[in-house]
Amino acid sequence: MLTHALDIVRDNWLLLLIGQYPNGPLGGIAATLILSVLGIVLAFPLSVLIALARLSHRRVLWVPATVLVYVVRGVPLLMIIFWVYFLLPLLINVSVPGFATMVCTLTLYEGAFLSEVVRAGIVALPKGQMDAARALGHSYPKAMLYVILPQALFNMLPSMLSQWVATIKDTTLGYIINVPELTFAANQINNRLLTQPFEVFLILALTYYVVCFSLTWVATRLERRIAGRRSGAMRLAPVLVTAQ
Amino acid sequence: MIEFRDVNKWYGAYCALADINAVVQRGEVVVVCGPSGSGKSTLIRTVNRLEEIRSGEVLFEGSNVHAPMRAAALNHLRSRIGFVFQSFNLFPHLSALDNIVLSPWRVNGVRKAEAHDRAMALLERVGLADRAHSFPAQLSGGQQQRVAIARALAMEPPVMLFDEPTSALDPEMVGEVLAVMRSLTEEGMTMMCVTHEMGFARDVADRVWFMDAGRILETGTPEEFFGAPQHPRAQRFLSDLRSH
Numbered sequence: 269m270l271t272h273a274l275d276i277v278r279d280n281w282l283l284l285l286i287g288q289y290p291n292g293p294l295g296g297i298a299a300t301l302i303l304s305v306l307g308i309v310l311a312f313p314l315s316v317l318i319a320l321a322r323l324s325h326r327r328v329l330w331v332p333a334t335v336l337v338y339v340v341r342g343v344p345l346l347m348i349i350f351w352v353y354f355l356l357p358l359l360i361n362v363s364v365p366g367f368a369t370m371v372c373t374l375t376l377y378e379g380a381f382l383s384e385v386v387r388a389g390i391v392a393l394p395k396g397q398m399d400a401a402r403a404l405g406h407s408y409p410k411a412m413l414y415v416i417l418p419q420a421l422f423n424m425l426p427s428m429l430s431q432w433v434a435t436i437k438d439t440t441l442g443y444i445i446n447v448p449e450l451t452f453a454a455n456q457i458n459n460r461l462l463t464q465p466f467e468v469f470l471i472l473a474l475t476y477y478v479v480c481f482s483l484t485w486v487a488t489r490l491e492r493r494i495a496g497r498r499s500g501a502m503r504l505a506p507v508l509v510t511a512q
Numbered sequence: 513m514i515e516f517r518d519v520n521k522w523y524g525a526y527c528a529l530a531d532i533n534a535v536v537q538r539g540e541v542v543v544v545c546g547p548s549g550s551g552k553s554t555l556i557r558t559v560n561r562l563e564e565i566r567s568g569e570v571l572f573e574g575s576n577v578h579a580p581m582r583a584a585a586l587n588h589l590r591s592r593i594g595f596v597f598q599s600f601n602l603f604p605h606l607s608a609l610d611n612i613v614l615s616p617w618r619v620n621g622v623r624k625a626e627a628h629d630r631a632m633a634l635l636e637r638v639g640l641a642d643r644a645h646s647f648p649a650q651l652s653g654g655q656q657q658r659v660a661i662a663r664a665l666a667m668e669p670p671v672m673l674f675d676e677p678t679s680a681l682d683p684e685m686v687g688e689v690l691a692v693m694r695s696l697t698e699e700g701m702t703m704m705c706v707t708h709e710m711g712f713a714r715d716v717a718d719r720v721w722f723m724d725a726g727r728i729l730e731t732g733t734p735e736e737f738f739g740a741p742q743h744p745r746a747q748r749f750l751s752d753l754r755s756h
Contacts, residue, residue: 399597
């Protein structure tokens with residue numbers, strides 16, 4: 269069985285890595301990583317905006333942001349993918365390719381989840397930080413920008429890495445709408461071989477595991493370093509002031 | 513310079529400040545003392561509106577801080593009132609120097625190089641020029657509080673408020689902070705100071721306000737207050753202090 273699996277890897281490693289590129293669309297692990305990175309990178313600014321809206325005292329900001337977070341958290345990702353995939357083209361009258369659909373959906377979905385992490389990071393800071401900034405005359409946006417967010421986001425780095433891992437796993441659902449990512453590639457191989465589904469999907473599972481485990485490991489290390497820095501010296505913190 | 517007119521504040525059914533009427537003259541050093549929970553900190557925090565009030569007025573340079581006003585106007589008022597917290601509230605992601613540079617630069621629009629030079633001069637003045645690039649977590653409590661004083665002074669406020677500036681310090685560090693505060697009084701800075709340091713009050717205060725249960729029960733010179741307190745509550749407070 270092991271030799272079968274190795275044979276499959278030897279014959280199909282390029283397909284698993286980059287899909288049918290350059291003869292077809294980019295796929296495989298490359299597409300999975302690109303999808304997840306695009307998803308999390310675009311979700312990040314969205315999540316900060318949602319978190320700030322959720323913390324706002326203005327109902328026009330607070331209500332829609334809260335509704336969005338609750339809806340997204342209460343609906344399976346697959347439903348949102350279908351909605352974006354089938355409804356969006358009807359609304360804007362343009363057919364949206366699967367890859368773009370997946371990026372939009374992931375941005376929305378991960379953004380909503382990440383916003384709760386951002387919000388928790390902001391709320392967890394001592395109240396005295398905001399008091400001190402306001403007492404010095406900073407407006408609320410300036411206090412957020414120069415005092416609160418640099419601290420909150422730095423403390424949240426490990427959680428953001430975890431969210432990236434979750435995003436990688438969520439990209440598998442792109443398979444449903446024919447986005448040529450890693451799961452799609454594995455299924456292509458399985459359809460061709462027909463007789464070795466166990467080996468094929470074992471390889472698939474192991475590949476996801478290696479990628480996600482490495483990132484989780486980095487997140488854990490980072491978490492330990494940040495915990496150490498919080499109790500002792502803060503040297504690596506993002507310094508907006510000196511960055512100028 | 514600062515005037516309280518019929519100030520009342522309630523937390524639910526609990527009266528935090530009751531009918532406060534008092535004045536801090538320009539150039540005057542006022543020490544507010546009294547048992548814990550008497551409303552001293554609440555009172556001093558109403559001056560820059562970190563606490564809202566139920567009724568009355570708090571005038572700073574003739575204008576009511578608690579009048580309805582645009583956020584920008586309140587921020588401007590706050591930038592002209594130096595405030596030092598019991599818990600320092602330095603920004604932990606910034607070095608001592610950057611803590612001081614941030615607000616003149618970002619709030620007052622002082623050029624960064626100039627703000628930097630002035631911050632160095634202030635650090636020298638509080639005796640911490642050699643710790644300019646240390647982060648708050650690398651400084652002792654006394655050093656942090658001196659940086660916090662320098663940070664407030666960087667805005668060049670005409671008045672400084674101190675909210676129990678030495679209460680969170682180890683006893684051997686109280687002296688260095690009080691020395692900086694003494695040097696300010698020698699320069700004629702208007703100060704309002706909540707403190708339990710009765711020696712400091714006796715030496716540098718022009719007037720002492722004694723508070724209990726949200727009321728100012730007695731105001732007088734240190735000689736009057738410590739020599740012959742009028743109110744029975746003040747007499748008891750002072751005899752409790754002396755019995756230690």
